[in-house]
Amino acid sequence: MLENTKSKKDILSYKVERNNPWAWIPTLYFAEGLPYIVVNTISVVLFKNMGMSNTDLAFLTGWLYLPWVIKPFWSPFVDIIKTKRWWIILTQLIIAISLAAVAFLIPVHNYVRYVLIGFWIIGFSSATHDIAADGFYMLALDYSRQSFFVGIRSTFYRLATIFGQGILVIIAGALESRFGDIPRAWSITFLIISAFFLLITLYHRWILPRPSLDKSSCESSSAMSGKSIFRGFFNTFVSFFKKKNVVIAVLFMLLFRLPEAQLIKIIQPFLLDSKEVGGLGLSTMQVGFVYGTIGIIGLTLGGILGGILVSRDGLKKWLWPMALSLTLPCVVFCYLSMSQPDITNTVSMVIINACVFIEQFGYGFGFTAFMLYLIYFADGPSKTSHYAICTAFMALGMMLPGMAAGWIQDHIGYVGFFWWVMICCLATLIVTALIKVDAIYGKKENI
Numbered sequence: 001m002l003e004n005t006k007s008k009k010d011i012l013s014y015k016v017e018r019n020n021p022w023a024w025i026p027t028l029y030f031a032e033g034l035p036y037i038v039v040n041t042i043s044v045v046l047f048k049n050m051g052m053s054n055t056d057l058a059f060l061t062g063w064l065y066l067p068w069v070i071k072p073f074w075s076p077f078v079d080i081i082k083t084k085r086w087w088i089i090l091t092q093l094i095i096a097i098s099l100a101a102v103a104f105l106i107p108v109h110n111y112v113r114y115v116l117i118g119f120w121i122i123g124f125s126s127a128t129h130d131i132a133a134d135g136f137y138m139l140a141l142d143y144s145r146q147s148f149f150v151g152i153r154s155t156f157y158r159l160a161t162i163f164g165q166g167i168l169v170i171i172a173g174a175l176e177s178r179f180g181d182i183p184r185a186w187s188i189t190f191l192i193i194s195a196f197f198l199l200i201t202l203y204h205r206w207i208l209p210r211p212s213l214d215k216s217s218c219e220s221s222s223a224m225s226g227k228s229i230f231r232g233f234f235n236t237f238v239s240f241f242k243k244k245n246v247v248i249a250v251l252f253m254l255l256f257r258l259p260e261a262q263l264i265k266i267i268q269p270f271l272l273d274s275k276e277v278g279g280l281g282l283s284t285m286q287v288g289f290v291y292g293t294i295g296i297i298g299l300t301l302g303g304i305l306g307g308i309l310v311s312r313d314g315l316k317k318w319l320w321p322m323a324l325s326l327t328l329p330c331v332v333f334c335y336l337s338m339s340q341p342d343i344t345n346t347v348s349m350v351i352i353n354a355c356v357f358i359e360q361f362g363y364g365f366g367f368t369a370f371m372l373y374l375i376y377f378a379d380g381p382s383k384t385s386h387y388a389i390c391t392a393f394m395a396l397g398m399m400l401p402g403m404a405a406g407w408i409q410d411h412i413g414y415v416g417f418f419w420w421v422m423i424c425c426l427a428t429l430i431v432t433a434l435i436k437v438d439a440i441y442g443k444k445e446n447i
Contacts, residue, residue, distance in 0.1 A: 021141060021149055024207050028088070029153040031200045032133050033160030035095050035126035038168075038193065039064050039119050041161070045169055049182050052112070060112075062403065064119050067127040068395040075131045075388035076236040083215060084139060084384065087132035089205050094125040096197035103190035107183040130391065135384025138375060139213040144311060146375060151307025151368045158299050158364065162291055165268075168193065236385045243386075245436065249377050252431040253393035256323070256370055259330050259424045260363065261401040266409050266417060267333065267359075275340055278414035280352065282343060290356050298357035302364025315372050316437045322369035323432040328362030330422040337414045370394075376437060 043061050052060075078087050102118035105111055141149065168189060175185035240246070271287050273279025282290075302325070309318050332355035341348030374394070378387035409417040 021145060022152075024204065024209070025137070025149050025153055026156045027200060027203065028133055028137075028208075029156040030160045030163075031092060031197070031204070032126070032130055033157035034164055034193070034196075035099075035122050035129070036068070037161045037164035038099070039123045039126065042164055042168060043119055045172070046106075046115075046186055047112075049172075049176070049186070050106075050111075060116060064116075064123055065395070065399050067120075067123040068130070069392055069399060071127040071131060072237070072385070072389040072392045074128070075385040076382070078128065078131045078135065078388075079236070079382055079384050084132040084136035085208050085210060088129060088136060088208065089201060091125045091129035091132065092197055092201040092204065095122055095129070096194050096201055098122045098125065099190050099194035099197060103187045103194060106187045106190070111183075131384060131388040134387050134391065136208075136211075138378075138383055138387065140209055140211045147315070147372060148307050148311035150310070150372045150375065151303040151305070151364070154367045154371050155300050155303030155364055158303070158360075158367075159296060162296055162299070166291055236382045237389070239382060240386050240389050243377065243380075248431075248434045249390075250393055252373065252435050253390055254397035255427040255431045257326070257394070257397060258401055258427045259421045260326060261398040262405040262408070262417075262421050262424065263329055263333065264398075265402045265405040266414075269409075270333070270337065270414050273414075278337065278340075280336065280340060280343060282352075286343070290353050291360075294353045294357045295360040298360035299364040302361040302366075303368060304364075306365045306368030310368060310372060315369060315376070319369050319373075319432060319435075319437060322366045323428055324366075325362040326366035326428055327422070327425045329359040330418065330425055332356075332358050334415075334418045334422055337418045373435065373437065 040061065043064060047061065078084065098118050098121045102115055102122075105114040105118060108114065137149075137153065138146065171192065172185050172189040175188055176182055179185055243249070268287065270279050271282045274281050306318070306322060336352065336355055341351050343349060343352070374387060374390040378390050380386070405417075408420060412420065
């Protein structure tokens with residue numbers, strides 16, 4: 001009887017561990033991307049609509065990026081304390097509660113300081129969620145499925161950014177028009193996001209598998225001393241910087257996306273600015289439509305295709321095509337800035353939509369190589385913490401160039417800026433030439 005009960009438990013455990021990745025990877029990475037875009041992009045629109053000056057909102061929201069840069073300093077504790085699954089559920093619940101708090105704080109007097117505190121809590125919770133989710137991904141999937149789904153996860157992460165920048169802002173704008181009350185409109189919008197996160201928390205608590213490898217570093221110990229935690233924390237960083245070719249790897253993390261880091265800060269202003277100042281003069285609705293339809297199609301196809309090709313042939317074979325694909329957005333925006341197509345002309349609008357498709361496809365396809373290399377380099381003991389360090393360097397590589405992008409564009413104009421970013425593609429190609437990847441890595445039949 002006891003053996004029969006044990007057999008049933010083993011079968012149930014097996015079913016859970018073999019849970020279809022399609023059931024949780026898209027939602028997990030959508031949930032990873034949305035709070036990031038809320039804190040770093042939607043916050044800018046919120047403060048602008050509430051009447052804050054550009055100087056103040058740029059300074060204040062710039063600091064909100066910090067949790068993703070410094071997250072390696074607490075990432076070892078995600079390895080040491082509890083499981084990755086536990087951290088995922090906890091941080092999603094905190095994010096849901098914090099979003100609801102922000103919703104209720106927006107209409108109050110002196111709302112800025114309170115809302116910023118809410119954003120800081122969301123930011124630190126989201127950065128911790130990133131650590132746990134990425135570690136869980138590596139523990140729950142074998143190498144071949146990691147390479148296959150890396151395009152899927154990056155695609156849904158980016159879909160979350162498009163959803164946040166497009167749909168949620170459109171909802172807030174529609175509510176503003178309906179009620180004529182900006183604080184009320186944004187409060188309702190944040191309640192909608194909060195409700196989503198509450199639902200996603202409950203869903204993940206039910207659907208996330210329980211891989212046997214998902215254990216805390218100290219789970220086998222009867223007690224954790226402060227000394228052992230500190231030692232594990234210190235050893236994690238030391239072991240990362242002792243990895244082979246770590247200097248080249250860090251340069252790759254910082255510079256591979258150098259063009260993209262600058263472009264993403266300027267593309268939206270370029271599309272919205274009038275032709276008199278070098279832009280295209282699109283309306284907000286037109287920009288939302290093109291990124292919410294054509295952009296999503298390009299991004300999805302690029303990400304999925306990248307994952308399939310790497311899973312079939314390995315990362316090394318597709319590394320250069322994927323690196324070159326990141327130059328496509330630079331090319332199309334150099335063209336658009338010089339030609340400035342007439343948006344009243346149907347053919348010109350088709351051209352603009354086609355350029356956005358190429359831009360998003362290039363990002364989706366190229367980003368697959370970047371994320372898979374981070375997984376490749378982080379592999380080994382303390383892979384969760386090492387991956388968090390990798391993504392922190394990635395965040396730093398996106399933050400610093402992005403902060404300078406507006407200043408550069410103001411001084412040399414849109415055409416000069418896009419050509420400058422085109423030149424920066426050389427950095428992407430140089431660091432791609434420097435890294436080394438095992439020929440079999442990511443290739444399904446050889447893993």
